[in-house]
Amino acid sequence: MKLLVAEDDPRLLKTLLHIFQKNRFSADGVPNGEEALSHGRTGEYDGIVLDIMMPGMDGLRVLQCLRREGIETPALFLTARAEVSQRVEGLDCGADDYLPKPFHTTELLARVRAMLRRKAAYLPDLLTLGPVTLNRSTYQLIYQDKERALSGREFQILEMLMLAPGTIFPTERIITHLWGWDADVDTSVIWVHISNIRKKIAALHAPMEIRFIRNGGYTLEVQA
Numbered sequence: 001m002k003l004l005v006a007e008d009d010p011r012l013l014k015t016l017l018h019i020f021q022k023n024r025f026s027a028d029g030v031p032n033g034e035e036a037l038s039h040g041r042t043g044e045y046d047g048i049v050l051d052i053m054m055p056g057m058d059g060l061r062v063l064q065c066l067r068r069e070g071i072e073t074p075a076l077f078l079t080a081r082a083e084v085s086q087r088v089e090g091l092d093c094g095a096d097d098y099l100p101k102p103f104h105t106t107e108l109l110a111r112v113r114a115m116l117r118r119k120a121a122y123l124p125d126l127l128t129l130g131p132v133t134l135n136r137s138t139y140q141l142i143y144q145d146k147e148r149a150l151s152g153r154e155f156q157i158l159e160m161l162m163l164a165p166g167t168i169f170p171t172e173r174i175i176t177h178l179w180g181w182d183a184d185v186d187t188s189v190i191w192v193h194i195s196n197i198r199k200k201i202a203a204l205h206a207p208m209e210i211r212f213i214r215n216g217g218y219t220l221e222v223q224a
Contacts, residue, residue: 001116002026002177004045006036006062007078008054016049016078019105020112024139024152028180033057040066044177045073047116050095052079060093067094074115078103129162130222132206143206153178154197157190161210161220170217194218 003025007013013029020027028045030036033054040048040062048066050059063075076097091098096115099108127134133142139155140147150158156178160169171187179185198210207223 001046002044003028003112004036004039004048004073005029006031006033006049006054006059007051008032009051019108023109024155025112026156026178026180033059033062036062037065040071040073041069043071043073047112048073048075049112050075050077052077060089063093063095076111076115078108127159127162129165129220130207132162132208132222134158134162141200141204141206143204146204148200148204150197150200151193153193154200157193158197158220161218165220165222168213168216168219173217190218 003020005013005016005020005027007016007029008031010031013031017027017029028039030039031054034057036048036050036054036059037057039045048063050062052059059077059079063077066073066075074096075094076099077095078099078101080101097111099111125135125137127136131143134140134155135142135147136155136159139150139152141150141158157174160174160177161167171190174190175185175187194210194212201208201210209221211219211221213219
């Protein structure tokens with residue numbers, strides 16, 4: 001799952017990104033409402049965590065704009081504004097939840113998980129492609145009652161490929177999806193993760209293959 005986090009306090013933004021990434025979310029961070037709106041419009045995120053009080057365009061206006069444009073990405077307001085009237089205002093703007101600061105990490109993660117479960121296009125725990133299953137809860141790849149555990153990055157890459165079999169994903173797109181727009185990640189890191197996934201697929205004798213298309217990228221093929 002990929003999150004967009006908008007927070008103007010750089011220390012808190014860094015903390016939030018650390019919390020989410022440590023708990024196996026991909027997360028991009030932006031420091032203001034204008035960038036939150038720009039990123040939110042891409043439709044690449046499964047959820048948005050928005051501060052309300054940001055300079056320039058605040059979180060309320062960001063979400064109002066996204067909802068007017070038909071973008072239904074679930075959103076949670078994380079803010080110091082805790083009065084009932086302010087919470088109602090945030091929810092009326094189209095937010096799915098509202099968590100006042102200061103917050104406990106466990107509650108934040110629980111609310112984000114609950115928010116993602118309420119998606120209209122909620123993805124089930126089991127992602128099945130042909131005879132192969134990817135368990136989103138346990139990060140296990142399953143074929144004919146055999147299973148192999150995946151690391152967090154391996155899981156994120158394989159999930160991305162399984163959601164769009166046959167699609168060619170350039171290495172740069174995979175890096176952006178996993179680490180964010182401004183990531184300084186060598187392409188060899190993706191090769192290592194792909195190599196590890198291939199070994200686990202081979203160990204299961206699963207009828208799927210990750211192929212590299214020259215001048216294109218990686219694609220997942222599944223045999224009937």
